[in-house]
Amino acid sequence: MGSNDILMDLGWNAHWQSLWEASQAVDRVVCRVVAVQRSGLLLTPPLPNGQNEISIGGKFFLRLEKDRPTIGDWIVVEADSGALCEILPRLSVIKRLSPAGGGEVQLIAANVDTAFVVTSCNADFSVARLERYISMVLDAGIQPVLVLTKADLAVDIETYRHAMDANFNAWPWFFVDARAATDVAALALWCGQGQTIALLGSSGVGKSTLVNTLSGATVQLTQAVREQDAKGRHTTTHRSLHFLPQGGVILDSPGMREFQLADTVSGVGAVFADIEDLARSCRFRDCRHGAEPGCAIREALQAGRLDPERLQRYLKLIAEAAASSEVVSQRQGRGRAVKKDRPHIPR
Numbered sequence: 001m002g003s004n005d006i007l008m009d010l011g012w013n014a015h016w017q018s019l020w021e022a023s024q025a026v027d028r029v030v031c032r033v034v035a036v037q038r039s040g041l042l043l044t045p046p047l048p049n050g051q052n053e054i055s056i057g058g059k060f061f062l063r064l065e066k067d068r069p070t071i072g073d074w075i076v077v078e079a080d081s082g083a084l085c086e087i088l089p090r091l092s093v094i095k096r097l098s099p100a101g102g103g104e105v106q107l108i109a110a111n112v113d114t115a116f117v118v119t120s121c122n123a124d125f126s127v128a129r130l131e132r133y134i135s136m137v138l139d140a141g142i143q144p145v146l147v148l149t150k151a152d153l154a155v156d157i158e159t160y161r162h163a164m165d166a167n168f169n170a171w172p173w174f175f176v177d178a179r180a181a182t183d184v185a186a187l188a189l190w191c192g193q194g195q196t197i198a199l200l201g202s203s204g205v206g207k208s209t210l211v212n213t214l215s216g217a218t219v220q221l222t223q224a225v226r227e228q229d230a231k232g233r234h235t236t237t238h239r240s241l242h243f244l245p246q247g248g249v250i251l252d253s254p255g256m257r258e259f260q261l262a263d264t265v266s267g268v269g270a271v272f273a274d275i276e277d278l279a280r281s282c283r284f285r286d287c288r289h290g291a292e293p294g295c296a297i298r299e300a301l302q303a304g305r306l307d308p309e310r311l312q313r314y315l316k317l318i319a320e321a322a323a324s325s326e327v328v329s330q331r332q333g334r335g336r337a338v339k340k341d342r343p344h345i346p347r
């Protein structure tokens with residue numbers, strides 16, 4: 001396997017080393033997927049023959065999206081032919097429901113340690129959207145860090161501080177001017193060697209600006225947002241991995257428009273752990289928090305210990321994740337059936 005030092009710079013660590021040793025064969029190398037293109041995968045480090053692009057091909061192409069290689073994956077490749085042999089088991093994967101429908105999941109990134117969930121101190125800010133992002137991130141077992149950009153432009157920063165204090169104190173959060181190295185220095189804690197960070201957020205919130213400031217260089221294009229409504233212009237058009245001077249690897253992504261949760265019920269539960277704790281002390285296991293006696297949720301509402309809007313947001317998100325789980329499991333069940341019984345499937 002090439003130089004270990006190079007792999008370390010790509011996020012390699014003892015976990016990957018042991019998996020690799022278990023599967024090692026003399027004619028194979030391990031690489032990280034740094035971009036997924038229509039024609040194939042971009043890899044780093046390149047294969048011994050200098051090739052840094054391979055096609056997905058064969059058995060991987062026929063798989064459900066969740067089992068196909070995605071950005072951030074560690075893959076084992078035949079050194080000479082460039083054939084993809086295996087995807088090393090993922091430590092984490094961020095996914096959403098595919099907008100194409102049909103219960104397909106869409107992978108956003110694999111093997112991410114920390115997600116910087118980015119929003120701005122302007123019209124982009126939405127407690128509900130932050131909760132949605134954090135649900136997706138926690139479901140993947142990833143540490144969320146909330147980054148509130150454009151603090152330098154905020155007319156009334158206290159409004160944002162209040163909303164953050166009321167809802168998000170379980171996670172680290174920061175006000176920053178994303179262009180200012182001194183502000184962004186607070187994020188370096190999550191950017192050390194062996195760490196992979198993903199940036200998530202709407203267009204125009206400053207994801208690429210953060211990559212540039214953390215890099216101390218202009219590695220990504222950025223563009224001013226629309227004056228009238230603070231909406232971005234979808235400047236970043238594809239996902240890409242960047243290597244930070246702090247030693248970590250950071251993934252820049254195009255701004256996400258509204259997205260639907262995949263099968264992430266437990267992520268929603270983790271965001272609203274306080275509400276799920278309360279629900280466990282309702283007298284009836286199947287309490288619907290309506291008129292039932294001994295309802296801990298209703299008591300908390302009446303005592304002013306639970307914000308009714310927060311409860312509504314929880315109920316909406318948990319219903320969405322449950323509905324997604326249903327269609328996703330149907331789709332994945334069908335995927336297996338198709339493989340096993342292919343000749344008999346009626347058209």
Ligand SMILES: Nc1nc2c(ncn2[C@@H]2O[C@H](COP(=O)(O)OP(=O)(O)OP(=O)(O)O)[C@@H](O)[C@H]2O)c(=O)[nH]1
Nearest residue numbers: 150177178204206207208209223224234235236255
């Ligand atoms: N004043 C100020 N401007 C910022 C801040 N963060 C980003 N900007 C500006 O906002 C604009 C959009 O920033 P980008 O980094 O391109 O946003 P993005 O999230 O990458 O957007 P997409 O690539 O479209 O998803 C640029 O003009 C940045 O200079 C900030 O904290 N303060």
Ligand SMILES: [Mg+2]
Nearest residue numbers: 207208235236
């Ligand atoms: Mg961008």
Ligand SMILES: [Zn+2]
Nearest residue numbers: 282287289295
């Ligand atoms: Zn109840």
